[in-house]
Amino acid sequence: MTPAGVLAAGAASGDLFVAQNVFFGVIALVMIVSAIRCVTTRNVVHAALWLVLVLAGAAAQFILLGSEFVAVTQVLVYIGAIIVLFLFGIMLTKASMGDDDSVAGEKRLMAGLVAVLLAVVMGIALVDSYSDTRVVIDEPQRFAAVSDAIFSQYIVAFEAVSVLLLAALIGAIVVARKE
């Protein structure tokens, strides 16, 4: 059997997803590096642009998991709307101030400690619980299945979200308007 045939047979049986795993690794690396740059860079506009890379990487992971609808929504809502909102917020507040190193040094140390401890605890728990669990994606989730679930089983939550969005819209206008 040729190597390609072996790979195809492995992929068909769900044991081996070489291409998916390679892309997962590349995208995960990009996401982690951009997330770290996003929370450590001094320039707020650059931080927003690094955030775009994190969000796009998340959309790519959703596609790898076979959830096209969530990926498309992620691109539309996050990269299309929320990032623009952030850029407007930066523009309106002239948020060019950098963090003051002398004051923030101890705070940074403690925050880093908390983050590393949290990562260790969660990593141990995840490795302990799911070390051999595999995801087998036979076919992507269909839009119809998602919309069926939203408009039947989760209709109450859907209506609650719509009221929440309306309340948030009114609240934002009331809070931010000039007297």
Add this chain to the structure above:
Amino acid sequence: MILNQFLLLAAVLFCIGVYGVLARRNGIMVLMSVEIILNSVNINLVAFGAFRDHVAGEVFALFVIAVAAAEVGIGLAIVLLIYRNRRSIDLTEADLLKG
């Protein structure tokens, strides 16, 4: 694909977001870190949805996206108000309720 690779990626992103929330003093940077945290949760939800082959994971990921949009709108309005009143969005200076 192993389920754990997605869960570990989400855990790492979550911790980076927690670091950002705790370490940054700029209000807008804190909101961006919260977005990273919510995204890591979404990766978890979709990964478990694919693992169980159930649509609930995606549906709740969509709900999280909607709630995150509302949260950013309100959060930026509050940051704008703080800036207008104090001419600064340094969160360590916003300590009126500290007593």
